[in-house]
Amino acid sequence: MSDRTVPIRRRTPLAELLSRHGSLAALVVLVAVNAAITPHFLSWQTLSVNLTQVTTIIIVAIGMTMVIATGGIDLSVGALMAIAGALAPLIFEGKLFPLPSPFVGVVLAYVLPVLAAGAFGWFNGMLVTRYRIQPIIATLVLFIAGRGIAQVMTNGNLQPFQNPPFQVIAMGHVVGVPVQVIAMALIGAAAAWTMRRTVFGRQILAIGGNERAARLAGIPADRVKRQVYLISGLCSGLAGLIVVAINSSSDANTNGLGMELDAIAAVAVGGTPLIGGRAAILGTMLGALIIQIVRYMLLANGVPDAAALVVKAGLIVLAVALQLQGRRT
Template identity: 55%
Template sequence: MTSLISDEPVRADLSTRLKNNGGLVALAVILIFNILVTPNFLQAQTLAVNISQVATIAIVAMGMALVIATGGIDLSVGAVMALSGALAPLIFQSDFGTAYPVLGIVASLFLPLVAALACGLFNGTIVAVLKVQPIIATLILFISGRGIAQVLTNGNLQTYSNPDFSYLGTGKILGFPFQGWLALAIAIFLFWLVNRTIFGRYLLAIGGNERAAKLSGGPVRKVKIGAYVICSILSGLAGLIVVAINSASDAARNGNLMELDAIAAAVVGGALLQGGKAPIFGAILGAVIIQLVKYTLLANGVEDEVALIAKAAIILAAVYIQQARKE
């Protein structure tokens, strides 16, 4: 006997739901696997370490999501992290920072972010004004930024002991890592910026149809530059957090391959590579997935090199899902 009700619409609806919520499904699978298989996964120390790592990736990924929303990309985020992280200890350990500790800490937080802002202006100007392809424009700082950081530190590991600065990476509020609260505050602000301001409206319009945005009189150049500036500032902040966590600045390693993590997190979180969408909280979800994949592999004895292959596979899957949504 043939059923009067076809199950095809049900299957189609299920397929659509899986495509639209693929990130949440992936997160659920990873969490269940770790709870059942990975030793000590639910211990407070393990969770704190993962939150610390996630916060750093999420902060950069949210900035990357803004850049991708314009149809661009920023390969320099890791180099900006290295540069910002190299500057901070140099400032608060200088004669000025030693003589005026409070001002030294303030300067070590403020001046590296100013340097990061300058990097964003550099990237944004080359992309928006000189019309250079984003991947080429940001490749300049990708190469030179880390080199500048190593020159500033003479290529040496900078260790320090400064509890006030280290609070940025090791402090806790209500038992939750400070950088986690910071990432949440940034997410709320950027969500408001994208969804409630003229800047956000034009940001999405540029990625959707840049020519139409220009014809409508939108400040296309300013918005593009603004996206790169925000991305660089957030990258600089992430660089400071990494230094604060480790009580050391290593220009050769700080932010190494962060561009891969940030792009992967943004894309997994729903960012469209052609632009037009800036999923801020989606970028956080993507960062959680990227970090948990890395942690899961390492905690279960899989080599770090395999984690890189896994990240590439995640990006490929996310892009495939994006294409499937168009069909």
Template identity: 65%
Template sequence: MSGAASSARPSRSGGGWQTFVADLKQVRASILILLALLIFNALFTPYFLSVQTLNVNLTQVATIIIVAMGMTLVIATGGVDLSVGSLMAISGVLAPLIFLNAAFANAQWLGITLAFIVPVLVAGAFGVLNGLFVTRLKLQPIVATLVLYIAGRGIAQVITNGQLQSFTVPGFSYIGLGRPFGIPFQVILMLIIVALTYWAVRRTVFGRSVLAVGGNETAAGLSGIPVARVKVAVYAITGLLSGIAGLIVIAINSSSDANQVGQGMELDAIAAVAVGGTLLSGGRAQVLGTLFGALIIQLIRYTLLARGVPDAAALVVKAAIIIIAVALQQRRRRE
């Protein structure tokens, strides 16, 4: 494994602060790009430094980062998950069906509580199914998750008969519209998830196992690591995080549309991981890199929109970013 990949391994010793600084050094290129974008917009984009603009950008990128944390783990094992957007849609259509159900008319708090739990668990269960497709049926990850990429959104559309579900339920909408201490609630949730993912990769046996499986699956199996269980676990985690992201999206919009929730999320998440420096071939997990990668992509999109470039052009830019990131990865590996 390369020196860069080795630096992404969980540390058994050494101070946590020194480890964190070392990880920041590994993604210094992403940090410099992000700083350049921030400075450019601060100088040339009106109102960029306003609280409103900051909140808008953080709100839009929070769900991408949440899903990308799971995608980082999946890609670190040498896999990929194309179903994340569809799992967001499934979670997003299930929640209103629960908290708007007449059975909870006199106990709305119970309906809201279940709406936070059940859809996320369902998305997680579909993630387990992805993992079983990969480990039991021996399907290539891109093929295994393509099944739910197609069928998952179809399931969401069938559940609602393709109809938009609108609602006004403050208790539920807080996950997307709440502002504790003036900070968007989903941003706080996102930071917690990033911190937990970083801790898991750097400090736990599970994190070491993820990197070992992605680095050399055969050797990992021979060393006693339960390869199949690790793979199923990362797909399950990605499903759970996709379910959370789906709830945030519908809470922001106060409506659930099976046709729109999670659209293109798979591309956003993969792009964030690739730009952040996680090898798409596996064996490395740059959690902080994924965070900065998502912020870079969001700022590029904002910069283009602020200059009148159509949003559709951002898709082309994202694709170009992935190609460039992969090309740079290949170059580093050859060196």
């Protein structure tokens, strides 16, 4: 046996910096480039437009990050947005059951659709844990059936409405900041604190890192998985309400369409490995902003939206490649 020791490869300072703050560095570069080539990019109006357009993606992607951290995936998020968005107008317009007052209708329209989406998320978790169905297959069930459920509730028709108290979640402002942006920031802060400071957060990472070892250590893996799918459903439900409030209408055919891909893209670009074991909540938020700013930059400079889709795909490939390189070094 040789006495020689195998040298340990250490990361260069640049590799370590990019591993820890790559998403933030990319965002700073994008902002600088846009400030130079995109007219009025640094105006408050442009900032507000980009923030409001990315809010729903970030909210859904936060739930997706927690699911992916356990080694799972959730393809049903867009369909759950459609269900919540279809249910809300039916409630505050009194089409499901009599309402004692319009105020009660608005409160119930906020609460019940989000809880319904959470219940469907719990159902996803049950398929994964009790029946041991692979997450991609388990959530594919509601990816297909969920939008059908929403279309049945609305007969496939657009539901226009004008309800200012309900639309506060999308149209309201607090000290000039949109309410939906405040809600997104609070959800992001709560999720980041949960992942860093709580036992629940550590259990999520342990399950994603090595589920068998986590079970042997006494972690209730099945319960934790059901809870993260529940959280993903709740996030999707809230995002669905924001979309219909912005549009002053509910369209089960388009609400949340493609959101599962946008959320997964934000997670990947933000630095969370798609194999689980890590969760970068702030990185996910930055990843969504990066994708949004790239899309805005292309559109503002006359590049067709179809090209933005190609660039989005390229960003995902680049993010995954950087993650693989980071694990090798």
